[in-house]
Structures are given as structure tokens and as C-alpha cells.
Amino acid sequence: MPVAPSYRSLRDFDWPMLILACVICVFGVLQIFSATHDTKWAGAWWKQIVWVVAALFLMWIVTLIDYHTLLGQVPALYIGSIVTLMATFAIGTRVFGSRRWIGVGSAHLQVSEFVKLMVVLLVARYLSELKSERLELADLLRLGGLVGLPMLLVMIQPDLGTALTYLPILITGVFLAGLKWQYAATIVLIVAIVLPAGYFFALKDYQKARLISFLDPAQDPKGSGYQVIQSKIAVGSGALWGWGVSKGSQTQGRFLPVPHTDFIFSAFAEEHGFVGVVLVLGLYFLLLMQILQNAQTAPDRAGMFICMGVATVLLFHVLVNIGMVVGRMPVTGIPLPLMSAGGSNILSIFLMLGLVNNVRLRRFVN
Amino acid sequence: MNLQAEREEQEISSARLLRDDPKFAAGKIAFFQYAMVAIFLFLIAGFWDLQIRNPQVYQERAQQNSIKAVPVLAPRGKILDRDGRVIVDNHSSFSLLLSRDTLKMEHLKPIAEGINSDYDALVSRVRRFLRRGTPEYEPIIIKEELTPAELAFVESHKDAETFPELEIIRAQRRLYPKDGMAAHAIGYVGEVSEAELNQPEFVKFHQGDVIGKDGIERQYNDILMGVDGQRRVEVDSFGHERQVLEDKEATPGKDLQLTIDLDIQAVAELVMEGRKGAVIALDPRNGEVLAMVSRPAFDPNLFAGRIRSKDWKLLQENPDRPLFNRALQGQYAPGSTFKPIESMAGLETGTIDENYHLFCPGGATFYGHYFKCDLAGGHGHIDLHRAIVMSCDVFFYTLGNRLGIDTLAKYGEMAGLGHKTGIDLPHEAEGVMPSTRWKNRLYRQKWYAGETISVAIGQGYTTVTPIQIVTALSGLAVGGIWHTPHLVRDANVPPARQADWNLDNIQKVVSGMWGVVNEGGTGARAQIPGLDVFGKTGTAQVASNDAARLNKSLKDNAWFVGMAPRQAPEIAVVAFFESGEYSRYAAPLVRDVLKAYFDKKVRLGQFQYANSAPPALLRAPGPESAAKPGGN
Numbered sequence: 001m002p003v004a005p006s007y008r009s010l011r012d013f014d015w016p017m018l019i020l021a022c023v024i025c026v027f028g029v030l031q032i033f034s035a036t037h038d039t040k041w042a043g044a045w046w047k048q049i050v051w052v053v054a055a056l057f058l059m060w061i062v063t064l065i066d067y068h069t070l071l072g073q074v075p076a077l078y079i080g081s082i083v084t085l086m087a088t089f090a091i092g093t094r095v096f097g098s099r100r101w102i103g104v105g106s107a108h109l110q111v112s113e114f115v116k117l118m119v120v121l122l123v124a125r126y127l128s129e130l131k132s133e134r135l136e137l138a139d140l141l142r143l144g145g146l147v148g149l150p151m152l153l154v155m156i157q158p159d160l161g162t163a164l165t166y167l168p169i170l171i172t173g174v175f176l177a178g179l180k181w182q183y184a185a186t187i188v189l190i191v192a193i194v195l196p197a198g199y200f201f202a203l204k205d206y207q208k209a210r211l212i213s214f215l216d217p218a219q220d221p222k223g224s225g226y227q228v229i230q231s232k233i234a235v236g237s238g239a240l241w242g243w244g245v246s247k248g249s250q251t252q253g254r255f256l257p258v259p260h261t262d263f264i265f266s267a268f269a270e271e272h273g274f275v276g277v278v279l280v281l282g283l284y285f286l287l288l289m290q291i292l293q294n295a296q297t298a299p300d301r302a303g304m305f306i307c308m309g310v311a312t313v314l315l316f317h318v319l320v321n322i323g324m325v326v327g328r329m330p331v332t333g334i335p336l337p338l339m340s341a342g343g344s345n346i347l348s349i350f351l352m353l354g355l356v357n358n359v360r361l362r363r364f365v366n
Numbered sequence: 367m368n369l370q371a372e373r374e375e376q377e378i379s380s381a382r383l384l385r386d387d388p389k390f391a392a393g394k395i396a397f398f399q400y401a402m403v404a405i406f407l408f409l410i411a412g413f414w415d416l417q418i419r420n421p422q423v424y425q426e427r428a429q430q431n432s433i434k435a436v437p438v439l440a441p442r443g444k445i446l447d448r449d450g451r452v453i454v455d456n457h458s459s460f461s462l463l464l465s466r467d468t469l470k471m472e473h474l475k476p477i478a479e480g481i482n483s484d485y486d487a488l489v490s491r492v493r494r495f496l497r498r499g500t501p502e503y504e505p506i507i508i509k510e511e512l513t514p515a516e517l518a519f520v521e522s523h524k525d526a527e528t529f530p531e532l533e534i535i536r537a538q539r540r541l542y543p544k545d546g547m548a549a550h551a552i553g554y555v556g557e558v559s560e561a562e563l564n565q566p567e568f569v570k571f572h573q574g575d576v577i578g579k580d581g582i583e584r585q586y587n588d589i590l591m592g593v594d595g596q597r598r599v600e601v602d603s604f605g606h607e608r609q610v611l612e613d614k615e616a617t618p619g620k621d622l623q624l625t626i627d628l629d630i631q632a633v634a635e636l637v638m639e640g641r642k643g644a645v646i647a648l649d650p651r652n653g654e655v656l657a658m659v660s661r662p663a664f665d666p667n668l669f670a671g672r673i674r675s676k677d678w679k680l681l682q683e684n685p686d687r688p689l690f691n692r693a694l695q696g697q698y699a700p701g702s703t704f705k706p707i708e709s710m711a712g713l714e715t716g717t718i719d720e721n722y723h724l725f726c727p728g729g730a731t732f733y734g735h736y737f738k739c740d741l742a743g744g745h746g747h748i749d750l751h752r753a754i755v756m757s758c759d760v761f762f763y764t765l766g767n768r769l770g771i772d773t774l775a776k777y778g779e780m781a782g783l784g785h786k787t788g789i790d791l792p793h794e795a796e797g798v799m800p801s802t803r804w805k806n807r808l809y810r811q812k813w814y815a816g817e818t819i820s821v822a823i824g825q826g827y828t829t830v831t832p833i834q835i836v837t838a839l840s841g842l843a844v845g846g847i848w849h850t851p852h853l854v855r856d857a858n859v860p861p862a863r864q865a866d867w868n869l870d871n872i873q874k875v876v877s878g879m880w881g882v883v884n885e886g887g888t889g890a891r892a893q894i895p896g897l898d899v900f901g902k903t904g905t906a907q908v909a910s911n912d913a914a915r916l917n918k919s920l921k922d923n924a925w926f927v928g929m930a931p932r933q934a935p936e937i938a939v940v941a942f943f944e945s946g947e948y949s950r951y952a953a954p955l956v957r958d959v960l961k962a963y964f965d966k967k968v969r970l971g972q973f974q975y976a977n978s979a980p981p982a983l984l985r986a987p988g989p990e991s992a993a994k995p996g997g998n
Contacts, residue, residue: 326413
């Protein structure tokens, strides 16, 4: 495949998508500053800017390499991912009782965030190379197994939240590839049986607690239930216009847990109110629409699967994180894309946007 | 060829289209879009619910989260003696509060353990506050005088996630004199009780307020008690202050100056050491109380905060009744101390004069009953003066019999018997000055003339409180003017009562009382060389039913009321013991207190004993009084 000349790449770059992402990042940085300026994380906003700049650079690099080349490297990426995930057990940094991070210089990267990227490519390649029009059961099982292995490794870190983000990529892909409804029904049935069993045998106590506190936050006001209650108080007290930057008592008084990472949107909602919420949710919506647009104009199936995979990851993160902030989703500890402080989150999201851009740049070239 | 190539290309492209046509999933992408819209609406609905439909609920809860209202306790005013020396002071301590709005009952157990408190007591206390329906912002004080270990526990557990209801405030705790000095006069403070809160006069207090419960503390509570302030602060989730929203300072209570003279009080305390009874010293010219002792005493410091039920039980169940203020609550037969008043009645009514005399054979028969005299052998021929000096019962039986009960009652009541003196302390008892009306009203029975004979020597139905008898006799001695006794300097004292008694008659009675001390009478031990002390002894039988109740052998109560100087009495002292084995000591006790008073005046250069060498004290004054020369 020919590589696009650079002038074209610049002109055809998905500027709306990039600008939307950057505007969301700016909101994120401002909110990180507001929530942490008088805490021990006071420097987080500055670090976040550094991460965003680094991420934009990486995004540009990913854009330059044709996504077909990347798809060709999926087996290598897959093996690399599995090895790295296993390595985190040996050399990973233990934070809050789970090994998810690997030190790179002074930064700690959450490996599972980057594995997500590999899963997107894996699903795209596998489903675009199908022989038949419809997805056969054997294909489904094989792909399920391929995605299931890294998922399992992440799950036993233990990090159920991130592990669960791989699943929607698979589901969307399978849905788009065309699954027979009989298979779909069977899978739903199996899940319905396995899920309760899994609750009793596979979930750790803290995961059970989170699930229980999601169903009834008042029962466990100290643990994750406390977080949800504080988050709802923060959001609710923001009302229509919010308290203003650095004026939210829940955020500033540190009643809100981790107001710069997992609960950043609840801090944002407290200080900017419903108006700010609708504005930022609107930005996310436009960003997703832009990615869908790229999916529809993708030059081939693989490109379409990549864009849809990325859209799914983003949508799932937004749903679970913001749903948690308003108490409509359980506390899973998955960050809000582009806003939550943290390098892994920023890097992996921009890398994924880079993939989408990559697909876009090659829509006329075939 | 061209066609062929074209067809081939078409075949290839159609094959590619099958696999690579991105449009094949367009419908499904559209479906994805709808799902996306649904998800965003779901999220927006969540925010709508919290931020638009009922933001007040959450704003209120955010406020509860971050705003703590902490009372600033007003210190009570100090209590000073007449020279301005501090009797009751405050000291700083830390109290532990429970905020009501963040309170969780299940936290009480670990909290109780952390501060070494009884869990059940804590729960019942918190329940009491909740039942009362006091406003949410009023916190509950659950422990006073926190130790450093308890302080450390609270400081490390008062963050938002552990026990956000905990808060520490600085409190001023009452510091009373040691060993129960002046305990009954001063009283004590305590937390307003449930029962009190149900009474109308306590309506101004709130659950948890510390108020005066007895004595001066209670009587002058409105002056001593300040007005609590309030601090409203914004705190973070660790309970640290972020900003002060309101800082209403407390208005401290006002200091109160008593008429008590610590020097006299100290001597009075000392002479009563180990005894059961009361000593009061007052200035008959104005009613100012210089000393007031009731024994056995209690330690008011036990009450300074909330008394522990164990201590309270001990005090309540002590058969010696240490909480009972014998000086004004104890009602006892006055015995012979009634005789000066009876003498006045005899002289004023003209029933007798100073020349009247009779023969005392050691007893006499009235209405078929034989009444013994104090002196078994009898006093022989005796007139009023000698009768007072020797306390001859036969003389006063006869006089009382001639006067009749209602005349005795009339003069007794003029001197203040049978009525409260009106002293500015709570719980004063009335005593009894019997009369035909009194008996009819109380028992619906007629008065028997024989009963008058007992009343004539201060027995029978007659009872007085120590404050009553010292007021009565000293008021008589200063010319029939009875000032209301009081302990506070600028107290709103009701005007003195006055009796239009003949001053010559008064002089005759006072002369008799002078003889009691200085003519070998019953109070000779009260003599102070160089000073005209006068007074009257009394020995009173304890009513037999009282003795049965107390399960003790019958022992007489002993009285002595002494005053000085005779020409212009400026101090009157009563000493009273509940059981008579000490009766012979009553007069010397009064003597020591009088002496302390005049010695102090000598030190201040305001007085000179008649002869230049005052004798050494029989009992040395306590170290307190020796160490503290007069205040000014």
C-alpha cells in the first residue's frame, strides 16, 4: 500500500476530531487543577499537559504508519501483550492491592490500557478476514478465546473494570460482522447462567462489595457506597450553573474521592452545573459522531472495524464512568477518557484516535 | 480485450466488495448511533435528576458535609470573697462533642471504647437528646476533661470517613475550693436535668446546658452564667477547618462578689472539722453573712461537669447527708437559745420586770406533769438576769406559762421564728413556731396548756434553723432590727424588719446574755479578754421519733449563739452540733470565730482589744487564714 504524501495527511487530517478531543482535554486539565491545586497532587494538571503533548506526538506517529501494516503485526502485538501482561505480575508496581502498572522511567504505565489498542486491531483483523458473509460459531469461539486470554490476565491482576472494557469491542465487532440470532440468544443464555455463578465463585470480596453498594449505596456508606453518595451530593449540589471553578465544597473539601481521576466528572458537575455537563457530554457526543463518520467512510472493512472498536471503547468508558458519577453504574475504577488525570488513559485514547485518523487518511487510497 | 479486462476487474472488485465493502454494515452503524443517543440521554437524565429536579436536597447535604457548627462555651463568672479573693475559679479543659447531623448510632460503640466511656450510658444520653427534639445544629457534649490519650484518639478519628460527628471544644470547667470549703453556700453546677427541663422556670435552658444546681451557683445563675457563642466553620473531609463562616463570641458570665470573708470562713471550717452541724457568722447591722459552714461537707468538684452516677449515689446514700445544708435546711429544737426571745416577751408585755424573781427547787409541776430544771439541785431564788445567765428552766416554764403560747408565738415570730429568713440561697427551711392557730391548722387539734411548758424552753414543737436563730438573737441585740441575711454583696436585699421594742428591755436581755459568757454562766468558754462577748447556749433534746429513725441513742443537740461587742454588736456567730457529746465545745467554737474576726480587724488597725495583750487562741486558726492577711 502506498504511503500518503505528507501534505495530504495534513490537509485530510481529521481536524474536527482532534480539536474536539483537545477541547475535552482542556476541560480535563482545568478541572484537575481546580480539584488538586491545594492538595498533594497539586502538580497533576501540569503532568497532564505533558501527557497530552506526548500523546499528540504518538498519535501523529501512529497516523503515519498505514493501519494495514499495523494489522499485519497483530500476531506479534498479541504475543507481546500477553507477555507484558504476565510480566506485570513479576515486575509490576502494586498500587491499591493490584498489579497493573509497569514502570517506564519515572512514569508508571497501565499495561492493560494499551492492550485495549491491540484488542481493537485483533478484532478488526479477525473479522475483516472472514471467508463468509456471516459469522460462524467456530469463528466466534476462536475470536472469543483470543480476546478472552488477555481479559483473564487483566481480571486476575485484579482489575475487573479494565478487563470488562475489552468485551464491548468484541461484542460490537461480532454484531457488525453479522451474528446469527440463534448464537446471540445462546450466548445471552449462557451469560445469564454464568454471571450469578461468577458472582459467588469468581468475584473478590471488594468486587462483590462494589456490586452491592451499587445496588444499595446507603448500605455501605464507608466503602464504594460512600464514594457514590459523595459523588451524587457533589453533582446534585452543582445544580444548573454550578458553584464555579474551585468553589465546589465537595471537591474542595475533599469529600469527593479522587476528584481528579475516576470522579473528575463529578467534580466538574459540581463546579459547572448542568450547563457544563451538557456542554461536555455534547463534546463527547460530537467526538463519537466524528468517529462513526470515519467508520462509515472507511476504505475497507478492517478500517470500519477499527473505527467502530475505538468508538465502542470510548462510549463504554463514558457510559460506565459518568454513569458511576450519577450513581447509575457501579464503581469500577475505569477513568473518563481524555479528562481523568493519568498518562495511560491519555496515551491509549490518543493512540486510538490516531488509528481512526489513520483509517480516514487512507479512504481515497485504494 | 478491454472488455475482458474490464470484466475481470469487475469480478475482482465485486469479490473485494463482498469482503471489503465498508458500507455493508451501514445499517448496523446507524443502530450503533441510536444506541449512542440512548446512552447519552440516559446519562443526561441522571444529571437532570440530581441537578435540576432536586438540587436542594444535595446542596443541603453538601452543607451538612462541610459546615460544622461548634458552640463556644461561655465561662461562668468567678465567685469572689468580700475582699475580692477568688473562691470559685475556672480551668480550661477539652470537651468532646457529637454533631447531630452526621451522627451514626453504630459509631457509638467504637467511640465509647476510644474515649473510655460506658457504652450504655453514652447511648442513653444520645437518645435523650434525640428524644428532646433539640435542633439538629446543637451538638451533644459526651465527655469532659479529655485526657491526652483520648484527645489523640479523637483527633485521629474525626475525619469524614471515620467518625465525622466528633468535634473537640475548649471548655471552662468549674474549680471549687478543696475539702468542701463553703461547699453548701456556694453550691455546685451540673447539666440541666430531664426533670428540670420539664419545668417552666427552666424553659430558657437547653439540653446539655451547665447550670447552677444549688447554693449561690443556683441562686445567682443568671449572673454567673454567660451566653454561649457559636462558630460555624467549613471543614474538609478530614475535619480540618477551611474557613470560618461565623464566629459569634461567647459572652462570659459576670463575676460575683460574696459577703463571705475567706479568713473567717477558714476558721469556721477548721473548728467544725470532724463534727456534724453548722457554723454561721454574720453582721447583724446589715445581714451580711461572713461565713457559713455545714458539716459533713461534700466536694463540689465532683459535680463540676457531669457527676458520675456512682459518686452521686454515694453522696445520696450517705446517712450523714453531706449534701444537706444544715445551716438553713436543718430544723432543730432551739432549746435555751429561745429564752432571750421569751424574756423580751415577758418584759415587753409587762408580765415580768427585772425585779421579778422566783424560787427554783430543781423542777416544777404544771398541769399535772413534773418538769425538771437543767440543774438538778435547783437555782434557788432567781431573777430574769440570773435565769438567763444560768439558763434556769423553772423560771422560763413559769414565764412561758404566764405568757401563754400565743404571746410566745407572737414574739417568736417577730424575731423571725417560724418564717424563712429570706437568705439568698435555695431550699431554706421555715422552722416551726407553734401556736394555737398553727396546731389547729396542721393537726385540727386544740392547744393543750401543758404543751406551752415545753415551748417555753425551746422544745416541743418548736424548731429553728441555725440561720434563723442567729438572725433572731442578733437582730434582737442590735435593737430589734432584723436584716435579711445574704451572701452577695450587692444583693437586692428586702428592707429590714423592725420591732418597736423598748431599748431598756433589750439591754436587760443583752446584759443577761453578757452574763452567760462573763459571769460564770453556761457560755463561759466563749470569753475573750478585752472583748465584750455575749450570747446564749442551748441544749435541745432530739425528738425521740427522730432518734428512732436515725437508729441512734438519744443525744442532745448543742447550740451557742455568740455576739460582740456588747455595745454595738457587729458580728454574730452560731455554732450547732447535731449530737451532744460535743455540746461543751459549742461556745469555744464561737469564741474562735469571733476572735478570728477581731484579730483580723486588729491586723488591719481597725480595732484594739480593751487590754493590750490579747490571749493566745485556744485553737490556732488554720494555715489558710494565717497565710492570707486581710485583702486590703
